[in-house]
Amino acid sequence: MSTFQAPKGTYDLLPPRSATFLAVREAIAAPLRNSGYGYVETPGFENVELFSRGVGESTDIVTKEMYTLTTKGGDQLALRPEGTASVLRAALQGNLHKAGLLPVKLWYSGSYYRYERAQAGRYRHFSQVGAEAIGAEDPALDAELIILADQAYRTLGLRNFRILLNSLGDKECRPVYREALQAFLRGLDLDEETVRRAEINPLRVLDDKRESVQEQLTGAPMLRDYLCDACKAYHEEVRALVTAAGVAFEDDEKLVRGLDYYTRTTFEFVHDGLGSQSAVGGGGRYDGLSEMIGGPALPSVGWALGVDRTVLALEAEGVALDIPAATSVFAVALGEEARRVLFGKVTELRRAGVAADFGYGGKGLKGAMKDANRSGARFAVVAGERDLAEGVVQFKDMASGEQTAVPLAELVDTVRARLA
Numbered sequence: 001m002s003t004f005q006a007p008k009g010t011y012d013l014l015p016p017r018s019a020t021f022l023a024v025r026e027a028i029a030a031p032l033r034n035s036g037y038g039y040v041e042t043p044g045f046e047n048v049e050l051f052s053r054g055v056g057e058s059t060d061i062v063t064k065e066m067y068t069l070t071t072k073g074g075d076q077l078a079l080r081p082e083g084t085a086s087v088l089r090a091a092l093q094g095n096l097h098k099a100g101l102l103p104v105k106l107w108y109s110g111s112y113y114r115y116e117r118a119q120a121g122r123y124r125h126f127s128q129v130g131a132e133a134i135g136a137e138d139p140a141l142d143a144e145l146i147i148l149a150d151q152a153y154r155t156l157g158l159r160n161f162r163i164l165l166n167s168l169g170d171k172e173c174r175p176v177y178r179e180a181l182q183a184f185l186r187g188l189d190l191d192e193e194t195v196r197r198a199e200i201n202p203l204r205v206l207d208d209k210r211e212s213v214q215e216q217l218t219g220a221p222m223l224r225d226y227l228c229d230a231c232k233a234y235h236e237e238v239r240a241l242v243t244a245a246g247v248a249f250e251d252d253e254k255l256v257r258g259l260d261y262y263t264r265t266t267f268e269f270v271h272d273g274l275g276s277q278s279a280v281g282g283g284g285r286y287d288g289l290s291e292m293i294g295g296p297a298l299p300s301v302g303w304a305l306g307v308d309r310t311v312l313a314l315e316a317e318g319v320a321l322d323i324p325a326a327t328s329v330f331a332v333a334l335g336e337e338a339r340r341v342l343f344g345k346v347t348e349l350r351r352a353g354v355a356a357d358f359g360y361g362g363k364g365l366k367g368a369m370k371d372a373n374r375s376g377a378r379f380a381v382v383a384g385e386r387d388l389a390e391g392v393v394q395f396k397d398m399a400s401g402e403q404t405a406v407p408l409a410e411l412v413d414t415v416r417a418r419l420a
């Protein structure tokens with residue numbers, strides 16, 4: 001019988017690479033926790049309608065990529081393809097949006113599922129860390145989020161990423177632009193599917209990667225020229241605040257995001273070392289989403305950064321994160337009595353907050369010392385029957401090889417002093 005494999009488009013996170021994923025999640029979360037964002041966790045699945053209404057009936061995510069299921073009780077659910085609709089639903093349900101408490105600032109970290117054509121950097125199960133600032137129309141919030149994402153990437157040591165920024169207008173000016181764009185697109189020579197897309201979601205056509213389409217788009221009306229005064233002023237303020245923070249960005253008037261809920265500010269973080277799946281993160285303002293899912297008007301903004309692609313970007317740049325060894329002390333016992341005593345000492349060390357591990361499996365000295373080496377521990381503690389008879393253990397500095405006898409009763413204090 002052949003063994004099972006992880007499903008197509010998924011992969012397992014195994015040590016040592018999994019440590020990098022944890023460090024990336026932590027590096028993205030730290031600036032959020034430090035800026036007034038509270039942690040939120042929502043179910044891995046939701047009522048399917050939350051996404052079809054929220055993310056949009058015409059998006060690839062809803063039409064092609066959702067994992068949907070009918071429960072035995074007859075409920076129509078979907079594995080979450082993204083986090084924004086769920087987090088907003090949770091904030092509404094939990095009544096976090098009471099007047100006077102806005103904006104509600106939340107951050108999250110978790111798994112998301114899209115039935116996509118799997119390739120490098122594009123998976124069917126992937127991981128995001130995200131942030132949402134719900135219930136305030138304030139350009140400083142948009143700026144804050146862009147600045148915090150930039151800070152997270154820089155702390156990780158990432159350099160070759162760019163920030164693309166655009167405004168998609170609001171419910172006043174976007175419909176006017178949409179019509180102008182549609183009129184223009186109707187005059188082009190496009191294939192059937194693109195013609196259909198132009199009728200449902202014309203802005204997505206601007207995003208078409210094919211040269212044959214891009215050539216025809218020269219001279220297309222641009223949203224920038226249709227923005228109403230309020231949207232223009234808002235966007236200028238966001239740009240000014242981000243610029244003042246010393247964060248560089250590129251205006252990209254062709255940036256259209258793959259989710260329907262965006263209004264005004266939209267942005268994407270792209271990395272040039274990743275080939276076609278270059279977006280390491282993205283987000284923007286979604287002033288109408290709350291009403292789309294049955295809530296009151298709650299203008300909001302947020303982003304999600306892809307953990308998988310951020311790790312790939314780090315690898316592409318050759319950045320090795322400084323991840324300290326998980327184990328500080330490794331204990332090697334020779335003989336039954338020593339085993340019992342040292343196992344007790346390891347428990348004591350752990351309770352004292354020292355990361356300690358033990359040579360299991362009855363290996364001899366040589367094999368156990370190999371384990372000690374592999375663990376990355378700074379110190380090994382070795383004891384046999386003769387040591388115990390003298391009331392000592394051998395305390396070895398793994399880097400220098402220097403070894404001293406330490407009284408058993410002083411082991412914990414010695415370790416703590418040496419690690420300090």
Ligand code: HAM
Nearest residue numbers: 082084122123126279280281282283284302303304306
């Ligand atoms: P998104 O652009 O669909 O936005 O996803 C954000 C990030 O998640 C992407 O930039 C990418 O790094 C990662 N990602 C998406 N799909 C995949 C995949 N199939 N494989 C690997 N990584 C992937 C959202 O999800 C919005 N909810 C962001 C947002 C929050 N907007 C406002 N608030």
